[in-house]
Amino acid sequence: MERAGEASSAAAGNGNGVVRKTPSTAPSARVSIWESVRACGVWGKEVDKAELRRQVVMPLYLRRAVAAAVAAKDEAAGVAAAAAEGDGEREEGPAVAPVVVFVNSRSGGRHGPELKVRLHELITEDQVFDLSAVKPSDFVHYGLSCLERLADQGDNCAKAARERMRIVVAGGDGTVGWMLGCLSDLYKTKREPVPPTGIIPLGTGNDLARSFGWGGSFPFGWRSAVKRYLTKAATGPICRLDSWQTVIQMPEGEIKELPYALKKVEPADRLDISQENGTELPEKASCYKGVFYNYLSIGMDAQVAYGFHHLRDEKPYLAQGPVANKLIYAGYSCTQGWFCTPCTASPQLRGLKNILRLYIKKVNCSEWELVPMPSSVRSLVVLNLYNYGSGRHPWGDLKPEYLEKRGFVEAHSDDGLLEIFGFKEGWHASFVMAELIKAKHIAQAAAIKFEMRGGEWNRAYVQMDGEPWKQPLIQDQSTFLEINRVPYHSLMINGEQ
Numbered sequence: 001m002e003r004a005g006e007a008s009s010a011a012a013g014n015g016n017g018v019v020r021k022t023p024s025t026a027p028s029a030r031v032s033i034w035e036s037v038r039a040c041g042v043w044g045k046e047v048d049k050a051e052l053r054r055q056v057v058m059p060l061y062l063r064r065a066v067a068a069a070v071a072a073k074d075e076a077a078g079v080a081a082a083a084a085e086g087d088g089e090r091e092e093g094p095a096v097a098p099v100v101v102f103v104n105s106r107s108g109g110r111h112g113p114e115l116k117v118r119l120h121e122l123i124t125e126d127q128v129f130d131l132s133a134v135k136p137s138d139f140v141h142y143g144l145s146c147l148e149r150l151a152d153q154g155d156n157c158a159k160a161a162r163e164r165m166r167i168v169v170a171g172g173d174g175t176v177g178w179m180l181g182c183l184s185d186l187y188k189t190k191r192e193p194v195p196p197t198g199i200i201p202l203g204t205g206n207d208l209a210r211s212f213g214w215g216g217s218f219p220f221g222w223r224s225a226v227k228r229y230l231t232k233a234a235t236g237p238i239c240r241l242d243s244w245q246t247v248i249q250m251p252e253g254e255i256k257e258l259p260y261a262l263k264k265v266e267p268a269d270r271l272d273i274s275q276e277n278g279t280e281l282p283e284k285a286s287c288y289k290g291v292f293y294n295y296l297s298i299g300m301d302a303q304v305a306y307g308f309h310h311l312r313d314e315k316p317y318l319a320q321g322p323v324a325n326k327l328i329y330a331g332y333s334c335t336q337g338w339f340c341t342p343c344t345a346s347p348q349l350r351g352l353k354n355i356l357r358l359y360i361k362k363v364n365c366s367e368w369e370l371v372p373m374p375s376s377v378r379s380l381v382v383l384n385l386y387n388y389g390s391g392r393h394p395w396g397d398l399k400p401e402y403l404e405k406r407g408f409v410e411a412h413s414d415d416g417l418l419e420i421f422g423f424k425e426g427w428h429a430s431f432v433m434a435e436l437i438k439a440k441h442i443a444q445a446a447a448i449k450f451e452m453r454g455g456e457w458n459r460a461y462v463q464m465d466g467e468p469w470k471q472p473l474i475q476d477q478s479t480f481l482e483i484n485r486v487p488y489h490s491l492m493i494n495g496e497q
Contacts, residue, residue, distance in 0.1 A: 078146030104171030172203015213496030
């Protein structure tokens with residue numbers, strides 16, 4: 001199979017540096033403990049604070065201008081703040097690569113608030129935003145617009161800052177996806193270049209961080225490691241990441257407890273989505289859309305994730321960090337019947353073949369192809385990255401002979417293809433996640449469509465990049481979930497240095 005990325009190889013570049021191939025991820029995912037130790041700086045070169053500030057800190061008047069624009073949600077307020085500064089405040093030269101950090105203070109147990117204080121010490125408060133107070137969209141719409149407006153007025157320092165801007169997200173995969181989604185608006189509004197994104201891993205799985213060389217966990221000696229994170233963010237090469245849009249069409253009803261990953265499609269947006277995906281959205285159907293970067297799954301694993309999220313929301317004192325989260329997750333898995341209950345015990349525990357049909361489009365093909373669904377599969381995963389479930393590799397490192405036999409190609413996160421595999425039950429999933437066996441390989445695809453019909457089921461469980469929801473199903477009418485690649489790449493900073 002030809003890679004979609006090769007079929008349309010024009011890269012989405014920017015002024016920050018050369019877009020390079022996605023880094024190899026097999027070694028980095030298995031050594032997160034070593035990465036935590038190495039990041040302490042014991043074996044790495046000590047980073048000088050003054051040199052770091054010269055690299056990443058914007059001139060004072062620009063910092064204040066961006067902060068004012070974001071706070072007021074008005075780019076004009078930022079321009080006015082810059083004008084109010086005296087000429088003496090503008091004597092500083094532009095940063096080599098200005099870095100703005102977004103911290104999810106709810107991630108990483110107690111580390112989020114402490115990390116924010118440390119970042120204030122290193123690069124000033126004006127370049128650090130707490131996501132509990134500032135949305136990434138506000139920074140994109142107002143902060144970057146302020147720099148663009150100043151650049152249009154002839155401010156070369158503002159122009160350089162906008163062109164060289166880099167973003168760091170301190171949080172989990174969901175937080176990184178939130179940031180990437182907001183930055184994608186720059187493509188839609190033709191406001192390039194788009195700043196690339198680096199990661200300080202504060203989440204539970206951290207698969208995006210692992211995939212781009214940022215490690216799988218927050219380091220033990222994190223206070224000294226923060227300087228190295230910022231240096232890597234300023235100097236690291238840029239890689240590409242595919243983004244995948246999901247559109248759900250329901251014949252009637254609505255999704256309750258809508259996750260952040262999904263938004264309801266307004267009537268005015270239906271035509272745009274139809275043109276983008278080449279499909280017609282029925283007028284009376286309820287439609288939702290979202291974007292994922294790592295994976296989408298349907299079935300038992302999504303049901304476990306749904307229960308875990310509800311338990312964590314009801315009893316937040318139980319979730320005090322990644323280790324506690326994983327223990328809760330494992331315990332909850334054992335209560336949901338994935339291990340001990342036969343597939344015939346209740347409709348919700350039977351194979352997905354009872355409710356789901358899978359269609360795919362291969363590269364350069366316009367027709368949908370029906371793919372047989374194995375009767376034993378109870379969880380179906382659509383994967384974009386090499387890493388899944390805290391650095392595991394369920395797709396595996398496949399031999400060339402097997403790839404050729406199945407019509408597959410080697411998987412990369414920017415190749416325009418998704419890998420589709422299944423888990424049979426908890427025991428099978430456990431062996432796969434321990435990398436003792438491979439998952440049930442089903443297909444590789446450039447586009448995917450699921451047709452779901454309830455029968456004895458009145459719902460299915462779905463999750464997208466760790467955000468789960470209950471998907472209502474109707475017995476005699478189909479619900480469609482369609483996945484297509486977004487026509488531009490997200491840009492990531494390679495942290496493997």
